[in-house]
Amino acid sequence: MIKKRFLLFSDDEFILGILILLTTVFIVAEGRWSRLHNSKAISADDSVHIYLDKSTGLDNLSQLLADSSLIESKEELKWAAGILGWKRFQKGHYLVSNPLSYDTFLSKLARGIQDPVSVTILPGRSKADIVSTVANRLKFDSLAFHQTIDDSVFLARQNLDQKDVVGRLFPNTYSVYWTISPEAFFERIINEFNKAVVHSHQRQFEQLNRSVDEIVTLASIVEWEARNSDEKRRISGLYWNRLNRGMRLQADPTVNFAVGERRRLLYEDYQVDHPYNTYLYRGLPPGPITNPDLRSIKAALYPEEHDYLYMVATPDGAHAFSKTFEEHKQKSAQWRKWLQEQYRIKRMKEHKEN
Known part of the structure; x- marks a missing residue:
């Protein structure tokens, strides 16, 4: 006959065991919670720009973050994403300039809460230069933007002719989302132009006729x-x-x-x-x-x-203005004389170097 032996615990021992179990559970849970919400889980020495050109899965994201030195462990990132329930991350531009927790960072990408990018259009540029500058900063390519601003149907909706487009590419710094469409970005430029020029100076346009x-x-x-x-x-x-x-x-x-x-x-x-x-x-x-x-x-x-009707360049990069053609001829002669002297100095310098 096999006798069963029972190990009996006193009430104090039973309570102590429960306390130890609860403490262990708490420590494990607290550790996981701390890891999940660690405010420095995602961090880098310098600001890092993340570009997702399409909806991205967890494996690709974890590899991208590891390559960017934003995380130390891909496995821990995947664990955090699993706890939070995030599996897919939206296309867009995301900036990491300060340390972030897994919760904050992954939620941001999963919901597609982008950080805007700045696009600066400088004055005095050709249409081709501006198209290239814009396309280099946004998701669409230069061909897509060029086709947009050359599309007669689209331009007609903006009350624009193709020959007038370059003048409407208003110099400014635009804060926009990286995934903005070419059409939406051009409309943004036109709106800025209309606000700064047309609406603000409408009376002067009328006075000048x-x-x-x-x-x-x-x-x-x-x-x-x-x-x-x-x-x-x-x-x-x-x-x-x-x-x-x-x-x-x-x-x-x-x-x-x-x-x-x-x-x-x-x-x-x-x-x-x-x-x-x-x-x-x-x-x-x-x-x-x-x-x-x-x-x-x-x-x-x-x-x-x-009453000025004529002008000619000056050596300092400015202009000399004249009211009569005779005065203008004199100033033009002075300018040509200065140019000829510069050419002479240049030739002498080249001769000495050779």
């Missing part, structure tokens, strides 16, 4: 011409004086646009038969030659009042 396209076209020439921003209103006033007198603008930047190069112009360049060559064709060119900044647009809207 000029369209937005005309003002932007003149502003684009001023943008290209003026190295010194303080001269913009004076240059604008000179161009308006010539237009109001029926004179040709004779603006060098329009010739640069016609020949497709921004360089010192040659005599034969002025003879290029092109609708943007204001040495051959009267009035404003058909459209803007670049994207003017707000100061250039204001210069076109609020020109300086004077």
Whole structure:
């Protein structure tokens, strides 16, 4: 016969055992809770930008974070994601600039709560340059953005003609989501332009009796011409004086646009038969030659009042202004003399080096 032996515990021993069990459970739970909500679980020495170009699974995300040195253990990340119930993570741009807990970080990616990116459009740029700059900062490629701003149907909805687009690519820094569409980003630019230019200066457009396209076209020439921003209103006033007198603008930047190069112009360049060559064709060119900044647009809207009709460059990068052609010829001769001296110095320097 086999006898069963029972180990009997006193009440104190039983209570002690329960306490030990509860303490163990608490320690394990507290450890897991601490790991899950550790405020420094996701961290790096410098800010790290994470780009998910599509919905991403846990395996790919953990590898990406490990490659970026944001986590020490892929297994622990997967454990945390399992506890939190996150399996898929939304496409987008996410910035890690401060240490984060698993809970905060994984929830952010799973819900697709993106961090915006900054896109800066500089003034005085060509359409191709701007397209490239924008595409390098956002998810869409340059071809997609180029097709958008060349789409006649889309432009018609914006009350725009293709020749006027570059003038509407308003210089500014835009804070947008990386996954924004080309159409939505262009609409954002147009809205910023309308707010800063059209709505803010509507009365002045009416007083000048000029369209937005005309003002932007003149502003684009001023943008290209003026190295010194303080001269913009004076240059604008000179161009308006010539237009109001029926004179040709004779603006060098329009010739640069016609020949497709921004360089010192040659005599034969002025003879290029092109609708943007204001040495051959009267009035404003058909459209803007670049994207003017707000100061250039204001210069076109609020020109300086004077009697200047001519200007020529000066050695300091500014301009010498004249009211008569005779005065202009004298100042032009001084400019040519200075240029010839610079060429002479350059040739002597090259000769010595050789």
